[in-house]
Amino acid sequence: DTAVSQTPKYLVTQMGNDKSIKCEQNLGHDTMYWYKQDSKKFLKIMFSYNNKELIINETVPNRFSPKSPDKAHLNLHINSLELGDSAVYFCASSQRNQETQYFGPGTRLLVL
Amino acid sequence: SQKIEQNSEALNIQEGKTATLTCNYTNYSPAYLQWYRQDPGRGPVFLLLIRENEKEKRKERLKVTFDTTLKQSLFHITASQPADSATYLCALYGSSNTGKLIFGQGTTLQVKP
Numbered sequence: 001d002t003a004v005s006q007t008p009k010y011l012v013t014q015m016g017n018d019k020s021i022k023c024e025q026n027l028g029h030d031t032m033y034w035y036k037q038d039s040k041k042f043l044k045i046m047f048s049y050n051n052k053e054l055i056i057n058e059t060v061p062n063r064f065s066p067k068s069p070d071k072a073h074l075n076l077h078i079n080s081l082e083l084g085d086s087a088v089y090f091c092a093s094s095q096r097n098q099e100t101q102y103f104g105p106g107t108r109l110l111v112l
Numbered sequence: 113s114q115k116i117e118q119n120s121e122a123l124n125i126q127e128g129k130t131a132t133l134t135c136n137y138t139n140y141s142p143a144y145l146q147w148y149r150q151d152p153g154r155g156p157v158f159l160l161l162i163r164e165n166e167k168e169k170r171k172e173r174l175k176v177t178f179d180t181t182l183k184q185s186l187f188h189i190t191a192s193q194p195a196d197s198a199t200y201l202c203a204l205y206g207s208s209n210t211g212k213l214i215f216g217q218g219t220t221l222q223v224k225p
Contacts, residue, residue, distance in 0.1 A: 004155070043156070043201065043215040056212050090155050099144060099205060101213065103155030 003027050004104035006091050012110045013081055021076045021107045023091030031055075032074035033092040033101065034066060043090070049074055050096055081111045114139040118202060118216040125192055126224055133187040133219045135202035140214070142206040145178055145185050150199045150218065159200075160187075192223045 004025045013019055025032065033056075034046040048056035049068040063079040074091060091104040117136045125131050135145070144163045148156035162169045162178040162185065169176045175188040189196050199218040 040217060041199065042217050045212045045214075048212065058212075092155070099146065099161055100158045101156075103157070105155050106153070 004091055004093055004102050006089075006104040006107050008107060009105065010108050010110075012112065014112055015081055015083060017081050018077070018079045019081060019109070020078070021089055021091075021109075023074045023076070023104055025072055025091075025093040025102070025104075027093055027095075027102060029093040029095050029102070030071050031094050031096050032068065032071070033094075034074065034076050035090040035092060035103075037088045037090060037106070039087070047074075047076075081109075083111050085109060086111045114214070116140070116202065116204060116214060116216040118200075118219045120217060120219070122220040122222055124222045124224065127193060129192055131189040131192045131196065131221055131223070133200050133202075133221065135185040135187070135216055137183050137204055140183070140204050140206055142180075142204040144205050145176075146203045146205070146213070147174075147176055147185075147187050148201045148203060148215075150201055156201055189221070192221075194223045194225050197221055197223050 007022045031050045033048045035043050037043045046058050046060045047066040051071050052068045065077045068074045088106045088108050090106045092101040094101045115138045146161045147159045149159055150156045160176045162176045173190045177186045199220045201215050201218040203213045203215045205213050
């Protein structure tokens with residue numbers, strides 16, 4: 001059983017396009033996150049939702065918009081994609097007030 | 113400014129030896145520190161957590177130490193195996209981080225048979 005799943009696994013698209021990445025967790029956690037891992041392997045938090053409420057919003061361009069329809073899902077929509085958006089995007093989840101985070105397999109985004 | 117540093121150079125060791133990875137930080141007061149393992153093409157996997165009032169934590173062949181005076185954590189893998197080859201990330205969590213985990217860039221460990 002996949003605990004945290006993301007779709008798609010790979011995403012190749014042209015500059016200026018809009019794309020979405022979906023994340024689902026079946027762990028019953030109430031907190032979900034989006035991270036970006038760049039080519040130098042730095043993993044940086046972008047957003048965090050707790051029970052569908054945004055609790056962490058890093059200095060991310062407003063072209064990135066997370067949406068949480070329910071506590072098991074956290075999607076990431078990116079408008080007007082730029083070359084610098086190329087990276088691996090990881091979704092993660094945890095139980096609030098518990099420290100361990102569980103990561104998805106990542107979505108490899110390449111903007112041409 | 114706040115900084116987390118892990119050795120960016122790969123660590124190459126012989127099977128059976130102890131691998132020691134370092135995580136140094138500045139301008140943080142972490143409530144706890146975590147270590148994750150990341151294999152190529154996969155997401156990080158949680159390994160160990162150590163709190164600010166703990167000096168050492170063990171789990172099977174893994175040992176983590178936490179020195180808040182030196183602002184350093186050491187991660188040890190004893191009797192290392194080729195299957196331990198991966199990138200290891202340290203992550204800090206503290207009230208000054210507004211509740212978020214801050215990751216280091218990771219150290220790649222290569223264990224040779």
